[in-house]
Amino acid sequence: MKQYKTAGREKLLSFLSRNPDRHFTAEEICLAVHGGEMGQSSVYRQLSELCANDIVRKFRDEETAKTRYQYVGENCDCRSHFHAKCLRCGKLEHIACGDSVEFAEHLFAEHGFSIDCGQSILYGVCARCRAKEVRA
Amino acid sequence: MKQYKTAGREKLLSFLSRNPDRHFTAEEICLAVHGGEMGQSSVYRQLSELCANDIVRKFRDEETAKTRYQYVGENCDCRSHFHAKCLRCGKLEHIACGDSVEFAEHLFAEHGFSIDCGQSILYGVCARCRAKEVRA
């Protein structure tokens, strides 16, 4: 697939990749990219193209009912490990460890369920946010 | 909070509670309940009321961007175990076993992540659908 290098695309990708552990709504991205001068339709088009190529990930924010986008990188093998997303700050952690693999194998062996890790997102609260809440 | 017992509410709740292992979009519920004779605004209003009381659970279908609703019942402990949804047939399995608990504990102990199982849905393919695919 051919692809041109345009100012809008560059700025959008740069913005997201500089914030790999944060997620943004389309509106926030519009404002941040190109000083709000990039049309929203172009932003959406770039985002869906990036999502299709697994460079950016799309999430649903339960509370606001808005879609959020987050950079996951080109070389990330996100299909092979779990993802834990913090419901408070939105931070996405890649859980790549033996126990995850074991759990996936257990699901297959005992429950007959062949999991697709790339699509399975574990929601909860990260250590940092939990600490904050305890303090408060 | 006072609450009247109406035909619409009864049918909606009855439909959802008879299908605890499935989730539906608002549209599907509209069609199923009252033979499509219950207005969509009433369906939405009942659903949000049921969600507020934790009788029904709401989550986002990442692919279709639609909200889906599932009965969890008043005394359901869906917050304490994982849910595995089949990407083929849509069936939702409640994974309540020791290994799930262990994995959740591992996430907490090693990754500092306090998981909310009720909101974490594991996507994959169930045994029955996999068997079908192998045959095909």
Place this chain on the structure above:
DNA sequence: TTGCGTGCAAAGGTTTTGCATGGCA
């Protein structure tokens, strides 16, 4: 020059809301 990317505006689809009416208690 080719054809992808863009911006604008309009359309699309889901969910919410306003308001008058209907029905439970």
Place this chain on the structure above:
DNA sequence: TGCCATGCAAAACCTTTGCACGCAA
């Protein structure tokens, strides 16, 4: 009778799409 629930339609909202123009390669 008092109030909640309902239905209809319109609004609100986010996202996608059509189309003509601009720009990268």
